[in-house]
Amino acid sequence: xxxxxxxxxxxxxxxxxxxxxxxxxxxxxxxxxxxxxGGHVADWNRLFPDMSPAEDLVSRLIAASSEANIxxxxxxxxxxxxxxxxxxxLSNGISIITRILLFATGFTLFDASKKEEYGYGVYNQVMxxxxxxxxxxxxxxxxxxxxxxAAMGFVHCVGSRDEKARNPQCSKVCCITAVKQAIEMKxxxxxxxxxxxxxxxxxxxxxxxxxxxxxxxxxxIRFIRGRVSEVSENIEGKLVVKAEDTLxxxxxxxxxxxxVLMSGIVCNQQTCKTAGLLSLPIDxxxxxxxxxxxxxxxxxxxxxxxxxxTCTGPKTVPETLAEARxxxxxxHNYILNGM
Amino acid sequence: MRERFLTGYxxxxxxxxxxxxxxxxxxxxxxxxxxxxxxxxxxxxxxxxLVTPKTIAKNIRDIFCDCLFHVKLWKRNKLLGYMxxxxxxxxxxxxxxxHIEVLFYVPHRAKLFYFPIFFxxxxxxxxxxxxxxxxxxxxxxxxxxxxxxxxxAMIKRLQSRLFGMRRTTNPxxxxxxxxxxxxxIFPLRLIAEGFTADISGGSFLTKSLNHVLNSFLSDHTNMxxxxxxxxxxxxxxxxxxxxxxxxHIPAEMLLIPLRNAGIKIRHARKGLAKxxxxxxxxxxxxxxxxxxxxxxxxxxxxxVYLNRQIRRNxxxxxxxxxxxxxxxxxxxxxxxxxxEGDKLRIAQRSIRRYAINQDYSNISAQMLPISPGNxxxxxxxxxxxxxxxxxxxxxxxxxxxxxxxxxxIRKSMxxxxxxxxxxxxxxxxxxxxxxxxxxxxxGRFDQARQMVEKNxxxxxxxxxxxxxxxxxxxxxxxxxKYDLKGIEIIHHTQYIDRLIRSGMLRVDKDTTRYVFxxxxxxGRGCGVYEEPxxxxxxxxxxxxxxxxxxxxxxxxxxxxxxxxGFDKRKSMTENALANLMAGAPDIIVTACPLCRSxxxxxxxRPVEDIAEIIDRxxxxxxxxxxxxxxxxxx
Numbered sequence: 001x002x003x004x005x006x007x008x009x010x011x012x013x014x015x016x017x018x019x020x021x022x023x024x025x026x027x028x029x030x031x032x033x034x035x036x037x038g039g040h041v042a043d044w045n046r047l048f049p050d051m052s053p054a055e056d057l058v059s060r061l062i063a064a065s066s067e068a069n070i071x072x073x074x075x076x077x078x079x080x081x082x083x084x085x086x087x088x089x090l091s092n093g094i095s096i097i098t099r100i101l102l103f104a105t106g107f108t109l110f111d112a113s114k115k116e117e118y119g120y121g122v123y124n125q126v127m128x129x130x131x132x133x134x135x136x137x138x139x140x141x142x143x144x145x146x147x148x149x150a151a152m153g154f155v156h157c158v159g160s161r162d163e164k165a166r167n168p169q170c171s172k173v174c175c176i177t178a179v180k181q182a183i184e185m186k187x188x189x190x191x192x193x194x195x196x197x198x199x200x201x202x203x204x205x206x207x208x209x210x211x212x213x214x215x216x217x218x219x220x221i222r223f224i225r226g227r228v229s230e231v232s233e234n235i236e237g238k239l240v241v242k243a244e245d246t247l248x249x250x251x252x253x254x255x256x257x258x259x260v261l262m263s264g265i266v267c268n269q270q271t272c273k274t275a276g277l278l279s280l281p282i283d284x285x286x287x288x289x290x291x292x293x294x295x296x297x298x299x300x301x302x303x304x305x306x307x308x309x310t311c312t313g314p315k316t317v318p319e320t321l322a323e324a325r326x327x328x329x330x331x332h333n334y335i336l337n338g339m
Numbered sequence: 340m341r342e343r344f345l346t347g348y349x350x351x352x353x354x355x356x357x358x359x360x361x362x363x364x365x366x367x368x369x370x371x372x373x374x375x376x377x378x379x380x381x382x383x384x385x386x387x388x389l390v391t392p393k394t395i396a397k398n399i400r401d402i403f404c405d406c407l408f409h410v411k412l413w414k415r416n417k418l419l420g421y422m423x424x425x426x427x428x429x430x431x432x433x434x435x436x437x438h439i440e441v442l443f444y445v446p447h448r449a450k451l452f453y454f455p456i457f458f459x460x461x462x463x464x465x466x467x468x469x470x471x472x473x474x475x476x477x478x479x480x481x482x483x484x485x486x487x488x489x490x491x492a493m494i495k496r497l498q499s500r501l502f503g504m505r506r507t508t509n510p511x512x513x514x515x516x517x518x519x520x521x522x523x524i525f526p527l528r529l530i531a532e533g534f535t536a537d538i539s540g541g542s543f544l545t546k547s548l549n550h551v552l553n554s555f556l557s558d559h560t561n562m563x564x565x566x567x568x569x570x571x572x573x574x575x576x577x578x579x580x581x582x583x584x585x586x587h588i589p590a591e592m593l594l595i596p597l598r599n600a601g602i603k604i605r606h607a608r609k610g611l612a613k614x615x616x617x618x619x620x621x622x623x624x625x626x627x628x629x630x631x632x633x634x635x636x637x638x639x640x641x642x643v644y645l646n647r648q649i650r651r652n653x654x655x656x657x658x659x660x661x662x663x664x665x666x667x668x669x670x671x672x673x674x675x676x677x678x679e680g681d682k683l684r685i686a687q688r689s690i691r692r693y694a695i696n697q698d699y700s701n702i703s704a705q706m707l708p709i710s711p712g713n714x715x716x717x718x719x720x721x722x723x724x725x726x727x728x729x730x731x732x733x734x735x736x737x738x739x740x741x742x743x744x745x746x747x748i749r750k751s752m753x754x755x756x757x758x759x760x761x762x763x764x765x766x767x768x769x770x771x772x773x774x775x776x777x778x779x780x781x782g783r784f785d786q787a788r789q790m791v792e793k794n795x796x797x798x799x800x801x802x803x804x805x806x807x808x809x810x811x812x813x814x815x816x817x818x819x820k821y822d823l824k825g826i827e828i829i830h831h832t833q834y835i836d837r838l839i840r841s842g843m844l845r846v847d848k849d850t851t852r853y854v855f856x857x858x859x860x861x862g863r864g865c866g867v868y869e870e871p872x873x874x875x876x877x878x879x880x881x882x883x884x885x886x887x888x889x890x891x892x893x894x895x896x897x898x899x900x901x902x903x904g905f906d907k908r909k910s911m912t913e914n915a916l917a918n919l920m921a922g923a924p925d926i927i928v929t930a931c932p933l934c935r936s937x938x939x940x941x942x943x944r945p946v947e948d949i950a951e952i953i954d955r956x957x958x959x960x961x962x963x964x965x966x967x968x969x970x971x972x973x
Contacts, residue, residue, distance in 0.1 A: 116744060116746070121747075
């Protein structure tokens with residue numbers, strides 16, 4: 001009989017791991033709380049640095065894992081510990097007995113309205129990175145004028161590296177996402193003036209630096225080093241953004257038609273709840289705690305439980321996929337040695 | 340009645356006399372020093388108040404209520420109140436009756452200090468006379484009262500929870516000596532008087548004890564050691580008193596007239612500040628009150644320890660304690676003697692020497708968006724325009740820095756003003772000056788004054804007659820430090836309440852449960868408690884927090900603290916939130932932008948400003964914009 005492996009989360013990590021486990025001859029079962037597979041990446045339009053469509057990646061992953069049992073709109077209700085396995089009760093009434101669990105629960109996007117000073121939900125011209133991707137996908141958002149914004153801005157690190165917002169960690173992907181989105185906007189609206197307000201630019205990945213240089217040289221995007229202090233509205237309904245340019249040491253004030261907030265990656269509260277059912281520890285940054293943050297990042301401190309992707313901290317797409325494969329291999333070894 | 344000794348003297352009075360003379364001269368010198376330390380105009384004010392009948396009456400009433408009856412403690416906890424007032428009032432009555440007895444029986448001895456104290460030793464009296472029985476009974480009654488208080492004090496050392504105190508102060512070494520000598524005084528007096536009761540007379544307590552003592556110590560010569568011990572206990576208590584917390588007894592009697600004279604803290608260590616520090620009885624009520632108390636490590640940063648360190652001149656700790664405080668003012672609100680913990684700390688900050696002192700004098704009011712040169716002529720001539728507020732003038736709305744960081748409050752407030760048809764102008768729409776309160780809190784009075792002066796110039800030239808504020812931090816300094824003649828300063832909770840009362844704003848009521856968090860600066864700072872509650876009752880069901888109004892717990896986000904980190908503040912915020920949950924509210928409401936954003940980070944349910952709720956729930960009134968003169972353009 002094929003070994004059951006329960007994968008919690010049908011995002012790219014869950015899908016990739018399921019695909020690999022199928023190839024290794026196991027029976028992965030994916031439990032996904034939303035009504036679609038692919039997680040956050042499925043809502044994205046194009047991925048840096050090659051501008052490849054997110055849809056392609058997601059459909060490739062879904063195709064590779066189509067043999068797996070997949071439950072959409074399903075959550076874990078409760079867990080019973082058996083002698084050497086778990087009996088997992090799902091919200092749709094199905095119960096699964098498994099020795100192996102893989103957490104691929106991902107992250108939540110920081111709620112930008114918690115940073116009141118940026119006026120998300122207060123002003124009509126303020127949106128998040130996710131809203132902008134949604135517009136790239138659907139073309140529907142009344143916050144973006146048809147003729148395009150004459151001037152717009154991107155605010156980096158919204159709810160990342162921010163002790164006040166309870167998230168001291170760097171979300172890793174927002175710097176490059178902002179550069180990518182700025183370029184995309186400039187491609188759509190060549191006349192628009194685009195500003196990026198950043199603390200640091202962390203261009204660590206493959207071709208990121210080229211991307212950033214190109215944004216400055218080829219697209220004329222203005223990078224201002226300094227945090228936005230406050231956002232207000234003038235009589236014409238335009239946004240007045242105040243910030244400090246820490247390179248010139250001067251306060252700046254710009255009038256914009258659109259402001260995009262780079263909401264960061266924060267831990268998924270629901271993951272913490274599920275982790276609580278299995279008495280798994282949470283790390284000091286709020287994400288799941290691995291057995292070892294260097295050598296065993298995909299393994300939980302408890303036997304038979306594995307992690308993949310952003311449930312252990314912010315990661316890029318290629319990192320997540322690599323981790324999913326690595327987790328699948330760990331599971332394979334665990335089954336071979338455990339039997 | 341007969342005097343037992345012709346000389347009216349025995350050597351055992353010496354310890355008492357030495358202690359008494361020492362403490363009286365110490366107090367007299369301190370009194371003169373504190374009064375001399377007051378600034379000249381304050382000193383004049385103080386002397387005038389001492390001869391003004393109204394303040395004389397108030398002083399006497401306060402001294403009786405606070406020093407003897409401990410009314411504030413009674414209100415807090417009956418047992419605690421009884422313990423303190425039984426000792427204070429009982430002792431006071433023993434002294435008074437002792438003097439009355441001397442004046443009655445042996446007026447020629449009245450000039451002897453010790454005579455009323457040791458009266459029973461020197462004078463024999465029979466209880467066969469009415470007078471004798473009466474005084475004997477009174478003396479024993481009050482002695483019993485004091486003894487019951489002492490017994491409670493001993494229990495309190497072991498079980499402070501019975502007295503409504505979760506934590507209490509750690510006494511210093513000298514405090515303990517004072518404490519033990521105080522505890523010893525009255526039992527020793529009982530024993531001493533018990534020995535003499537069959538000679539000098541006594542009542543239910545002393546007489547009964549006398550029978551017990553006589554049964555095994557029948558020799559009267561044993562009485563002298565008892566009287567010696569009683570005198571020594573008194574002597575020790577008086578000698579250590581200036582160096583212990585018991586200095587609060589004389590200091591409070593000075594603090595009350597100083598306070599009633601309207602004197603404020605002008606110097607960190609001198610004058611009123613000194614009187615307050617010495618008036619601190621180290622009772623430790625401020626320990627439970629302090630919002631930092633959720634973490635045990637901060638217990639020694641409370642006001643009672645600040646006072647102790649100031650008395651010891653421990654500069655490093657004074658600086659640490661003063662900088663850490665959130666300045667929420669709760670210790671001041673609960674203090675039974677009126678030590679102003681927050682103001683005392685600000686005063687300590689003000690004597691700090693900073694490497695850099697900012698100078699804002701180059702900011703010209705003309706540069707600011709709303710300034711004498713920039714205001715439209717219509718606005719200047721506002722008083723004659725047909726505005727809709729009942730006092731007829733224009734409203735100047737100063738949002739302030741904190742509201743600029745929570746734009747939803749400003750937007751809601753502007754929307755309410757528009758819906759009510761109020762003619763208003765935003766003072767800091769496109770940048771403005773800080774109100775000065777943060778500088779004030781940091782003890783940088785010069786910088787604060789510069790801002791106050793510039794803002795005053797702008798406001799006085801605006802032609803408005805109402806200044807509206809949505810931030811209690813600004814509201815407080817505008818109320819306390821600004822001199823804006825003819826302009827009413829009003830917080831938005833009060834203004835919205837007024838709009839609803841006058842019918843300019845109609846609010847739909849539903850079943851949403853609201854809890855109101857009293858912001859420190861609005862509640863304790865300015866005494867505004869009723870209006871926000873009135874307003875919320877119009878919008879839904881108002882539930883109360885466990886600790887509210889004067890006892891409300893700081894949200895932890897206060898600007899007051901100069902050194903507390905986010906990790907420390909977090910547990911305070913969580914504690915304050917838990918306090919608000921008592922009535923299972925749907926929405927947490929506050930009236931301070933800083934409280935709102937602090938709570939919003941940790942709350943599990945919506946946190947909103949009162950303006951947001953009213954803006955959402957109000958229906959445009961019939962008499963609204965239709966009758967409004969549009970913009971007053973003619």
